[in-house]
Amino acid sequence: MTDESGRGLSGRRGHAKRNDEVILAAARDVFVHDPGAPIAAVAGRAGVGISALYRRYTGKDDLLRQLCLSGLRRFIREAEAAEAEPDGWAALTGFLERVVDADVHSLTARLAGTFTPTPELLEAVARADELAERLVRRAREGGGLRADVVADDLALILEGCAAIRAADAHRTIQLRRRHLALLIRGLSDREGAPLPGPAPRPGELSRWPAQP
Template sequence: MTEESSRGLSGRRGHAKRNDEVILTAARDVFVNDPSAPISAVAGRAGVGISALYRRYAGKEDLLRQLCLSGLHRFILEAEEAEAEPDGWAALVAFLGRVVDADVHSLTERLAGAFTPTAELREAAARAGELAARLVQRAQAGGRLRADVTPEDLALVLEGCAAIRVADAVRTVQLRRRHLALLIQGLAGPGDPSLPGPAPQPGELSRWRPEG
């Protein structure tokens, strides 16, 4: 392959990647606002033809799976970056703030049960769960996170923040941050009295369709 043709291929790939990002951004906006919206609404929002969209995704479920996978990848990235923070409590608080600001859990809250997960999605979810558990353990080991908090409690915190949504996007961010700050006060240890139980169990909060 010549240098010129290599540059052309790279350009085409770059253009395709940009188009895909535009489609995913549009899909996120459309489906968070209206989970029942047709896939044609995504094409319209993205400014692409429906055929261009179908060249990338077989249908709405395929698009939703990709959105969910992108969200899991962002969650994993934030959790991995938080692990570099030496203080366990500071790592957990920073992680929660970044995930809330990234609005990762709006899709979970709005699109629950709308698609069948793939093995890749389940693998990413397992990795996200492992990282969340490590963040909880580190914060508890340092004595700042109450001992009866579980990684599943974090999922409820994040979904609760994502459920806050008003017409003004800036105000939505402000309200979510305020709500998270209140919840973080409740997470701080040692905590008295104990949290009412039992705690959420692994898998109990899954929003995906069951296998089979």
């Protein structure tokens, strides 16, 4: 798709877009493993000069904000796509599977709190929270989701899956999917003991400052 890659663009615009993608992919790899890494490590991983990186980003904070915003936008796209699924339980579980496969939460879990968020980023956080709440409510009202699960429990699930890292990417995906399948069974509205509580309080697990 032309809005996701340099394909469809020509000349300088296409080249700049591809360079941005290379830099963001390198930054993601570097900062997910070590949020304290210097920006020079990103340039080295991307194979570009440090000046090329600074032409696009004012500094490390700017790059971190862009990475987290990219992750939040993916979360939002997947949640919005899930709303088209008529079955609330299928919408929620399909959403979780796609977000785990995309490794969205590794970014926010590792990078949130390491820089000052912008109003744009905080708006994306609020939108993501709103969509997660709606997905949970629909799944609960449809009878698929147990009644004592709250939207903030999704953060625990996603962080738990993001923490799983194996020797290679393929094995990591396999193990994350297995772990998620076990957790989804725990979400199901079947007879069983109540979850140990209390549930996460609204905002308790947020890594972002509250909007004024």
